[in-house]
Amino acid sequence: MTGRLRRLLLPGAMTACMLVLLCALGSWQVHRLAWKTALLADIARAEANPAVPLPAAPPPFIKVRVTGTLRPNLFALYGAEVRDTPTGPGMGGRLIAVLDRTDGPPLLVDRGWVPTTRAASVATPAGMVTIEGYIREPDHAGLFTVHDDPVARRFFTLDPAAIGAALGLERTAPFLLVALGPRPPELFPEPAHALPRPPNDHLGYAMTWYGLALVLLAVFLLYCRKALRP
Numbered sequence: 001m002t003g004r005l006r007r008l009l010l011p012g013a014m015t016a017c018m019l020v021l022l023c024a025l026g027s028w029q030v031h032r033l034a035w036k037t038a039l040l041a042d043i044a045r046a047e048a049n050p051a052v053p054l055p056a057a058p059p060p061f062i063k064v065r066v067t068g069t070l071r072p073n074l075f076a077l078y079g080a081e082v083r084d085t086p087t088g089p090g091m092g093g094r095l096i097a098v099l100d101r102t103d104g105p106p107l108l109v110d111r112g113w114v115p116t117t118r119a120a121s122v123a124t125p126a127g128m129v130t131i132e133g134y135i136r137e138p139d140h141a142g143l144f145t146v147h148d149d150p151v152a153r154r155f156f157t158l159d160p161a162a163i164g165a166a167l168g169l170e171r172t173a174p175f176l177l178v179a180l181g182p183r184p185p186e187l188f189p190e191p192a193h194a195l196p197r198p199p200n201d202h203l204g205y206a207m208t209w210y211g212l213a214l215v216l217l218a219v220f221l222l223y224c225r226k227a228l229r230p
Contacts, residue, residue: 004228015220019213026209033202040197047195051132056104058135058175061195065132066177068101070109072124076153076163080146083113086187090115095122095189096155096163096176099131105171108160110136110178112189122189133179134195 043061051065058064077093084090092115099107109131114122139158146156150166164172179191 007227008224011220011223015216018216022209022213022216026206026213029202029206029209033200033206036198036200036202040200043195043197054135054177060135060137063132063134063180063195064177065130066099066101066107066109067128067130068099068107069128070124071098071100072126074098074167075119075122076155076167077114077116077119078110078155078158078163080156081113083115083190085115090117092116093119093154095119097124098164098167098169098172099129099177105173106164106169107173108163108176109133110176110192112179112191114188114190118188123186131177131179132181133177133192136176136178138175 039061046062049063051063054064054066074097076096078096079093080091081093082089082091092113095111095114097109097111099109101107110133111122136158138160141157141159148155148157148159148162150162153163153166155163155166158176160172160174160176180193180195181191182193183190
């Protein structure tokens with residue numbers, strides 16, 4: 001083996017290892033792309049189909065319906081978001097109501113966004129109501145999350161147990177129902193309009209990993225050309 005070829009052994013071995021790693025990462029993202037594409041198709045089908053009765057352990061990304069009675073004048077606000085209103089931009093949050101059911105503990109319902117100044121004046125439908133929506137699991141407070149104010153019933157972490165306790169409930173369902181529907185004639189609360197969809201960036205990630213593999217290969221070939229030049 002000539003001295004020139006010997007100098008290529010270590011760079012060649014390192015390049016081969018890196019190529020295997022980069023191609024494996026790219027292939028993993030391709031598999032993730034196929035999985036995410038199928039998941040988004042399932043969500044689209046669930047959104048187009050009629051809502052199903054709320055199961056005891058609801059899976060994510062399905063449209064469900066729940067029947068019960070909403071407790072009047074009992075609500076909390078979750079989050080903080082500025083939106084355009086007929087009178088201009090306004091600060092508001094998600095109106096959290098209590099739905100009493102005959103087949104389970106009270107269920108917290110995110111009825112939709114309301115301006116902070118209008119939350120107390122939002123009307124509560126009387127009698128039995130059926131609400132369609134999707135399930136949202138509890139959040140956990142982060143390092144920079146704003147502290148909740150249970151006395152004022154103002155929350156920035158979606159914790160059904162904590163919100164229920166502030167509303168005087170002994171127990172609640174361990175999840176929250178986010179209402180789906182069009183914007184009501186009275187404008188507020190404005191419910192969600194679609195099921196949540198996770199981002200699908202895996203094609204870009206795959207192209208990045210495969211692209212890095214091609215760049216690495218090109219750099220190694222240029223190095224070989226220089227090292228083997230007489």
